[in-house]
Amino acid sequence: MQNVTELCRYSQKKIIAVVKSDAYGIGVEYIAPLLQGLPQVEAFAVASAEEGVSLREMGIKKEIIILGGILREEVEAIKSYKLTPVVSDREHLELLKGKNVKFHVKYDTGMGRLGFTEDILIRDHRITGIMSHLSTPADREFSLYQIKKFENIVKKYKGSFKIHIESSAGIIYKVPYTTHTRIGLALYGEKPLRNYPINIKPVLELKARVISVKEIPPKHPISYGRTYTAPCKMRIGIVAFGYGDGLIKSLSNRGYLFFEGEKLPIVGNITMDMTIVDLKNSPVCVGDWITVVGPEQSFGDLARCAGTIPYEIMCNISQRVKRKII
Numbered sequence: 001m002q003n004v005t006e007l008c009r010y011s012q013k014k015i016i017a018v019v020k021s022d023a024y025g026i027g028v029e030y031i032a033p034l035l036q037g038l039p040q041v042e043a044f045a046v047a048s049a050e051e052g053v054s055l056r057e058m059g060i061k062k063e064i065i066i067l068g069g070i071l072r073e074e075v076e077a078i079k080s081y082k083l084t085p086v087v088s089d090r091e092h093l094e095l096l097k098g099k100n101v102k103f104h105v106k107y108d109t110g111m112g113r114l115g116f117t118e119d120i121l122i123r124d125h126r127i128t129g130i131m132s133h134l135s136t137p138a139d140r141e142f143s144l145y146q147i148k149k150f151e152n153i154v155k156k157y158k159g160s161f162k163i164h165i166e167s168s169a170g171i172i173y174k175v176p177y178t179t180h181t182r183i184g185l186a187l188y189g190e191k192p193l194r195n196y197p198i199n200i201k202p203v204l205e206l207k208a209r210v211i212s213v214k215e216i217p218p219k220h221p222i223s224y225g226r227t228y229t230a231p232c233k234m235r236i237g238i239v240a241f242g243y244g245d246g247l248i249k250s251l252s253n254r255g256y257l258f259f260e261g262e263k264l265p266i267v268g269n270i271t272m273d274m275t276i277v278d279l280k281n282s283p284v285c286v287g288d289w290i291t292v293v294g295p296e297q298s299f300g301d302l303a304r305c306a307g308t309i310p311y312e313i314m315c316n317i318s319q320r321v322k323r324k325i326i
């Protein structure tokens with residue numbers, strides 16, 4: 001994975017690879033073994049103990065950090081599968097009392113989600129990491145405020161810890177006192193910011209087959225709700241990919257699919273299993289492959305079109321979409 005090399009070269013730090021939510025919908029069973037083979041990836045991060053257990057069961061031996069809190073019923077699995085939970089609440093400390101479990105501590109420096117808001121020093125020999133999270137990496141002023149606040153907390157800890165606050169977007173701050181970055185999106189080739197200074201390369205493609213090509217007469221409506229009506233005689237293609245596969249419905253009459261580099265507008269409502277595109281003069285035939293995400297269009301482009309973020313579109317790609325490593 002060339003993106004790992006680029007990200008490490010930029011930050012000069014090792015990576016904690018974030019593979020939560022099935023590696024952002026890509027398929028963690030394909031992604032995690034690839035990442036595990038790279039020396040620059042020192043640990044993995046997932047949301048829950050359950051996700052951590054499935055990583056262990058697929059043979060992941062490196063450290064697995066559980067970002068999403070600790071529940072009573074997860075403590076046994078955390079211990080027996082040697083997972084590293086993050087303590088972000090007094091209750092988590094209670095749950096780990098007397099247990100031989102290494103953990104990281106999380107501070108809320110402005111994210112307003114998990115973590116201690118007071119900069120209390122927790123004295124516990126089991127602590128191996130200290131972390132925080134940026135809420136608005138695109139906002140330089142606020143991010144620098146969070147980074148400063150985190151620095152003042154980190155200073156109080158004596159010893160050797162994994163210290164991490166930078167995500168895919170946050171990496172641009174090159175925080176001098178952290179030891180690791182905590183990267184998800186950028187590993188998968190999606191840029192988290194418009195002017196991203198790191199040369200990451202797209203690695204994902206999403207394709208679907210054309211199952212019908214036809215001509216429709218003027219005034220003929222297209223799809224449920226008749227939200228589009230053919231202004232003139234037109235050629236349309238029915239693509240076997242709908243919101244049941246992850247193409248969110250808000251791309252109806254807004255988004256594009258591609259055929260050999262040519263932009264094909266989505267016409268009418270996206271349905272569960274099918275999407276209709278205006279073929280114009282494109283020489284598309286039944287059985288052809290249409291690009292949903294590829295060189296012509298990233299998840300970020302689709303997200304902008306739909307008024308959301310690439311993370312949401314990626315996590316929506318459903319299980320029936322077959323995954324393949326090339």
Ligand SMILES: *Cc1c(COP(=O)(O)O)cnc(C)c1O
Binds near residue numbers: 020167182185186
């Ligand atoms: C998801 C997540 C990340 C990774 O964010 P990216 O923008 O995908 O790099 C890092 N830290 C925490 C706490 C997260 O929840």
